[in-house]
Structures are given as C-alpha cells and as structure tokens.
Amino acid sequence: xxxxxTQDATAICAAPQxxxxxxxxxxxxxxxxxxxxxxxxxxxxxSEEHAVIFTGQYVLHR
Numbered sequence: 001x002x003x004x005x006t007q008d009a010t011a012i013c014a015a016p017q018x019x020x021x022x023x024x025x026x027x028x029x030x031x032x033x034x035x036x037x038x039x040x041x042x043x044x045x046x047s048e049e050h051a052v053i054f055t056g057q058y059v060l061h062r
Contacts, residue, residue, distance in 0.1 A: 003051040033061035
C-alpha cells in the first residue's frame with residue numbers, strides 16, 4: 001500500500017484498451033475461455049494519489 005486509506009475512498013478500474021478487449025473476446029469465442037488482466041486503484045476522498053494499486057487476472061470460461 002503506497003498510502004494509508006484513512007477516510008472515504010473510491011475504487012477505480014479502467015476499461016482495457018480496445019485491442020486487448022477484442023483479443024479477449026476473440027480468444028473466448030475460439031477456445032471457450034479467456035484471461036484478462038485489469039488494474040484497479042483506490043484513492044482517498046479529495047486526492048488523486050493512488051493509496052492502493054491492485055492488478056488482477058480474471059478468467060471467463062464456458
């Protein structure tokens with residue numbers, strides 16, 4: 001954790017780039033499963049500094 005979360009906070013997860021999303025969908029359609037890495041960060045209210053940064057891998061399968 002780069003900074004403490006000491007008050008109300010907001011979690012933000014940006015959408016992947018269009019190229020990454022299209023590859024994810026194409027892989028799922030072809031193989032029935034696909035993996036996508038997304039980065040999420042948390043900021044304290046009134047600040048833009050990242051208090052927490054998390055990168056997770058998410059899998060979709062039939």
